[in-house]
Amino acid sequence: MSTSSFLVGATLVLVAASPALAASIGFRETETGSGGDRPLHVSLWYPARGGGTLGIVGENRVFHGIEAVRDAVPDGQDHPLVVLSHGYGGSWRNLNWLAGELVAQGYVVAAPDHPGTTTFNRDPAFAAEIWERPKDLSRVIDAVLADPALAGDVDASRIAAIGHSLGGWTVTAAAGARFDTRRFAEDCAKGHSPRACGLLQELGLDNPRVEADLKDPRIGAFVSLDLGLARGFTPESLNQLGVPALIFGAGVDIGDLPARLESGYLAEHLPAVTSTYVEMPDAMHFSFMQLCKPGAVELIEEETPGDGIVCKDGRGRSREDLHSVISAEVIDFLGKALAKPR
Numbered sequence: 001m002s003t004s005s006f007l008v009g010a011t012l013v014l015v016a017a018s019p020a021l022a023a024s025i026g027f028r029e030t031e032t033g034s035g036g037d038r039p040l041h042v043s044l045w046y047p048a049r050g051g052g053t054l055g056i057v058g059e060n061r062v063f064h065g066i067e068a069v070r071d072a073v074p075d076g077q078d079h080p081l082v083v084l085s086h087g088y089g090g091s092w093r094n095l096n097w098l099a100g101e102l103v104a105q106g107y108v109v110a111a112p113d114h115p116g117t118t119t120f121n122r123d124p125a126f127a128a129e130i131w132e133r134p135k136d137l138s139r140v141i142d143a144v145l146a147d148p149a150l151a152g153d154v155d156a157s158r159i160a161a162i163g164h165s166l167g168g169w170t171v172t173a174a175a176g177a178r179f180d181t182r183r184f185a186e187d188c189a190k191g192h193s194p195r196a197c198g199l200l201q202e203l204g205l206d207n208p209r210v211e212a213d214l215k216d217p218r219i220g221a222f223v224s225l226d227l228g229l230a231r232g233f234t235p236e237s238l239n240q241l242g243v244p245a246l247i248f249g250a251g252v253d254i255g256d257l258p259a260r261l262e263s264g265y266l267a268e269h270l271p272a273v274t275s276t277y278v279e280m281p282d283a284m285h286f287s288f289m290q291l292c293k294p295g296a297v298e299l300i301e302e303e304t305p306g307d308g309i310v311c312k313d314g315r316g317r318s319r320e321d322l323h324s325v326i327s328a329e330v331i332d333f334l335g336k337a338l339a340k341p342r
């Protein structure tokens with residue numbers, strides 16, 4: 001759950017992608033709901049067939065960017081859709097690296113910046129409406145399905161959601177998990193997850209509206225990347241959740257966010273037949289974010305002391321290696337969960 005100001009320019013991807021691969025990744029930014037109470041900035045990656053301008057998407061002096069073709073023409077084929085949800089204080093850029101990998105496998109990918117909890121909008125009134133985050137994903141799905149000009153044609157029967165940190169909570173709720181404010185408060189009183197519990201009022205986790213049914217039935221699979229706030233989900237709702245799930249936990253605790261009490265809680269209560277739990281012993285919470293450039297830790301520490309942790313990984317394994325494992329697991333999981341019926 002990073003608050004680093006460097007996330008404003010963050011993005012990433014496969015460094016040194018081949019020219020052919022880069023030319024096949026289209027990228028576009030758009031707005032939806034501009035006239036409403038909660039406008040969304042949405043970024044889209046999609047299989048492309050020409051047009052547009054090839055360049056690096058989102059690079060800054062700390063984070064790498066990915067090569068893609070801005071405003072490219074969609075390839076005209078039907079593709080499954082993946083919606084992404086960023087963590088607290090992050091943005092669409094944080095999982096940009098994974099979006100590039102997914103497009104290479106034939107997916108359309110869309111990611112909103114969640115108002116109130118994104119680098120670009122830290123309005124506390126929006127932040128205190130955490131129940132709106134899953135609805136943001138539903139609105140993005142609506143927009144992409146309604147307008148093929150954005151990213152091409154999408155197969156509405158093959159939609160998945162992936163989220164990191166608070167985004168992991170978001171996709172789990174969107175898949176059908178139900179939150180219980182009393183359960184969460186009682187768990188916090190036991191001191192189980194201090195970092196997550198410290199956000200109770202800031203995110204509106206004591207508001208009965210967070211207990212609403214936030215499920216989007218169009219989501220046919222979800223992936224959680226080291227989520228927080230999991231312990232407020234009721235075991236009953238998790239046990240009844242039939243949507244295929246892939247749950248990642250970071251084996252190296254950054255402090256007060258242990259995987260066994262968060263991602264492990266999901267793994268314990270989700271149906272064993274439809275869920276897979278992967279705890280990565282060499283990963284830290286921020287290992288699921290974009291690749292950092294050499295010297296990034298020092299640069300971040302100069303501006304916001306303590307935030308250099310966003311570029312640190314556990315036990316000597318490179319973030320690039322970790323991403324290779326993560327993307328392989330995700331692609332294999334989605335390929336099975338969203339397979340076309342024969």
